[in-house]
Amino acid sequence: MDDTKQKTVKNVIGMWSALKGLLVIAVILGHSVYEAEQICNIPVYPIPFRVLTKAGGIILFTFFVISGYLFNPKKKGIGKQYGKYVLIYVVAALFMTVAAVINDWITGRTNPNAGSLFLGCLYGASERMSLFGWEIQPPYALWFFAVFMNSWLILEMLTKIKKEAVRRGIIFGCPVLFFLFCIGVGRPGGLILERLPFYIVPTIIAVMLLYIGYYIKKENILFQKIKWYWWCIIIFTALGSYFFGKIDMMRNGYQLNILDCVGGICGVFVVLYWYIRLINPDNRLLDPLMWIGRRTLLIIPIHCVEWALFMWADWRKLRPLGMYGSAFLIFFLRMGIIVLSCIVIEYLQMKYKRWKQEVKKNGSYVRENH
Amino acid sequence: MDHMSEKIIKVLKDMDIEDATPESSLMGDLELESLQIYELLAEMEALCSVRIPERVLLKVDTVQDLADEITKLVEKKHD
Structure with a gap:
């Protein structure tokens, strides 16, 4: 080595x-x-x-890309690992519901939170909504955990596909289809399909981000020299998304459509590339x-x-x-x-x-x- | 193979990671994910009754590297 x-x-x-x-x-x-x-x-x-x-959107994107960088396909034990994630999710949902019951009781809330929160955990809600007459609400940051565990599982399964072209077609094709769908229905900025259960669209995007992180590691891209014109494109796209766009990963909001997604990924690359070079590992902070x-x-x-x-x-x-x-x-x-x-x-x-x-x-x- | 490396390899076997040797790179040869490495650290902390600081992760590449760092921590604790 x-x-x-x-x-x-x-x-x-x-x-x-x-x-x-x-x-x-x-x-x-x-x-x-x-x-x-x-x-x-x-x-x-x-x-x-x-x-x-x-920077909220790029923070979440960075998280998934780093997780992808640290990802390695498992030969066995996928079910066992996924089971652990599901257990954490269920335990967190139960504790959260109990916490909400306590808060409802202490505050004497007339419109209790606990039930709608628990249903939100079961459904995987991205926003407050009514489902078959039941009020449900998003389970705070637990959506992120749900997206992480499901995207991890999907990427593990996709790595079993032998043909690289088929694998990449699925990983990149699904998000592209979503962005084209947004344009097709006249909502290029997204904020649609947020009522789908269990964060289907954020999971699709997260699978792509995990894979990008994994690819960056495999190809050792962070330690290669990047040509100046590529830097211009990357920085320009990242800044364009930051100043003119808006990413709301939970509610499928991408103000500049696919440009926001690409801009976010470019921003992540800039952060990772310079972080690994500028930060001193001996710094006690x-x-x-x-x-x-x-x-x-x-x-x-x-x-x-x-x-x-x-x-x-x-x-x-x-x-x-x-x-x-x-x-x-x-x-x-x-x-x-x-x-x-x-x-x-x-x-x-x-x-x-x-x-x-x-x-x-x-x-x-x-x-x-x- | 020293005693600490043997312990680590046994813990890895319990985690369904076969074929580990003292020279095996944790993220390279064994292809461990970050969560598996954290799980390995947690198991070794319980086994050796010593706190393994996260900073150790900056210094280790192989099973032997990790064994050496844990041995130092255990000796420091007993001094």
Whole structure:
């Protein structure tokens, strides 16, 4: 293995964990900004928050591309791994529902949240809607977890297709069909088909993003020299999407149609390419980011549960703090709850693993001595 | 093969990852996903009763690299 590839393999997982940690922080801050907006009722965000929320689409895209980069097709155990994801989703949905029941009870809400939230988890709702007379609502950030686990499964299955052309045809063809459909029905900016169950369109886009990340790793593109004219095209497309477009992955919103999608991918490439070159792995600031990045799939469900439990947007008493004060207070409270919950859950997991290992060891001791 | 490498290879076998050797690259030869690597770290933390900081991931490529880092952490803990 040459030096370049050595760097790719040796450093990559830690570096990408740190970037995922940063993305998680950005997402939670973005959600806190949204809650603060509800509290303060301010129609226009301050500029730093506008920059952050504008980057929302590219943040999610980056997350999927990194996950694709770290993806490797499994030879076996796909069902077992998918089962673990489904279990996390179901447990998170149940905890979220219980949290919403508690919040409904404490606030004395006349229009309870819990039922519509639970149904939203079962259905995979992207927006508030009525289904056969039942009110359902999106399950906060759990949609992202659902999209991740389903897109992972689909990519695992697609990697079993031997013919590369067929595989790529499906992976890239499905999103292209969606964008053509948007144009065909006169809604080029998307925001359609959001009532389909279980985030079918976001999953299709996510499969493509995972595959792009996987391809970038396989071809070692991040460590190749990119010609200046390609950089011009990539940066121009990325900036065009950022300033003139808008990506709303959950609700299938792509203001510039396929250009937004391509622009988002270009933006991701710029971020990854320069991140891996500019960030010093010896910088200790990476440690807390890696800690968070490693626990992303635990943090997302915890984030949803605390969202349902505290319903931050109802905290009108924070209004005197203003937009910045409310947003950062909610953000730091959230991060505190999330970090503490992770520590407790992992402590319990560690206890359980040690107990299992003891049982296994004692079991073999008994077998050997009889 | 040292004792720690053997432990790691046994844990990998329990995770349905066969054919691991001390020279096997975790992401290269064994093609582990990030989640599998985190699972491996968690199992080794429970087995060795030591906290493995995420920074270790920046330094390891092979099974032997990971074994060496965990051995250092265990020795540090006992000092």
